[in-house]
Amino acid sequence: MVDIDEQRAEELASLCACPGSIDVADAMVLDAIDIVIVSTINASIHPLVMEALRNKKHVLCEKPLGCNAAQAKAMVAAAESSGCVLKTGFNHRHHPAIKQAKALFDEGKIGELHFMRARYGHGGRHKGMRKNGVARELSGGGELLDQGVHILDLFRWFAGNFKEVFAQTSTNYWNIQVEDNAFAILKKDYLKLAPIFDFNDIKGVFADQAGWEVEQGIRHLKDGWDICSHVKML
Numbered sequence: 363m364v365d366i367d368e369q370r371a372e373e374l375a376s377l378c379a380c381p382g383s384i385d386v387a388d389a390m391v392l393d394a395i396d397i398v399i400v401s402t403i404n405a406s407i408h409p410l411v412m413e414a415l416r417n418k419k420h421v422l423c424e425k426p427l428g429c430n431a432a433q434a435k436a437m438v439a440a441a442e443s444s445g446c447v448l449k450t451g452f453n454h455r456h457h458p459a460i461k462q463a464k465a466l467f468d469e470g471k472i473g474e475l476h477f478m479r480a481r482y483g484h485g486g487r488h489k490g491m492r493k494n495g496v497a498r499e500l501s502g503g504g505e506l507l508d509q510g511v512h513i514l515d516l517f518r519w520f521a522g523n524f525k526e527v528f529a530q531t532s533t534n535y536w537n538i539q540v541e542d543n544a545f546a547i548l549k550k551d552y553l554k555l556a557p558i559f560d561f562n563d564i565k566g567v568f569a570d571q572a573g574w575e576v577e578q579g580i581r582h583l584k585d586g587w588d589i590c591s592h593v594k595m596l
């Protein structure tokens with residue numbers, strides 16, 4: 363168990379009954395380690411995954427797979443040439459309802475796929491946004507990268523790759539460097555209607571608080587519906 367924060371390393375190591383360390387490089391070369399789980403802030407994902415692959419370790423990397431597409435592609439290429447397995451922590455695939463929907467779809471019981479729609483949002487976090495999630499140099503992005511990747515993964519899991527994407531990101535609510543809203547329409551040939559997802563990090567959407575926050579939420583929900591009616595016209 364390695365963390366650059368010694369106290370956190372020790373605490374988690376004692377919970378897992380394993381040795382704790384602050385030295386990543388030392389741990390990465392240990393023969394006893396076959397698989398490395400990378401679950402750090404986004405900025406350190408790419409260097410840590412690359413180091414693990416260089417040392418011929420299989421890797422489970424928490425989402426997102428790096429800060430941007432270039433980093434993700436580099437990690438996939440490194441995994442392919444190392445012969446090691448690289449997986450991303452898309453745990454939503456294992457949610458019982460989604461698992462069952464996928465099984466029914468694969469068995470042909472749902473029938474032809476016409477469209478998919480998803481909305482994903484955080485109801486605000488107790489102490490506001492995660493500190494590491496709002497500075498672009500640490501996170502690489504905001505809500506799209508943090509939560510949107512789950513939706514993109516699920517859509518691609520069901521439907522494969524998409525050909526066209528119409529998307530918009532914006533920072534509407536939090537005073538942060540990255541987006542707290544993202545809306546997207548993804549399109550592929552055989553779908554009669556374009557899939558859509560939208561998600562946000564607006565406290566007011568879910569909070570039972572009166573006033574401005576709730577109105578913000580409603581406004582964004584309306585934005586979402588505006589986009590939906592556009593999809594129906596396609």
Ligand SMILES: NC(=O)c1ccc[n+]([C@@H]2O[C@H](COP(=O)([O-])OP(=O)(O)OC[C@H]3O[C@@H](n4cnc5c(N)ncnc54)[C@H](O)[C@@H]3O)[C@@H](O)[C@H]2O)c1
Nearest residue numbers: 364365366367370401402403404406424425426451453494
């Ligand atoms: N799949 C999911 O549903 C899900 C849910 C929550 C978080 N996550 C992902 O898990 C990761 C961690 O999230 P979190 O909320 O636990 O973050 P966190 O900030 O609470 O913890 C990150 C830890 O990484 C340590 N760290 C930072 N840089 C490091 C480095 N170079 N080497 C070793 N340790 C380092 C920090 O000291 C900290 O203890 C993120 O990638 C996040 O997106 C995934």
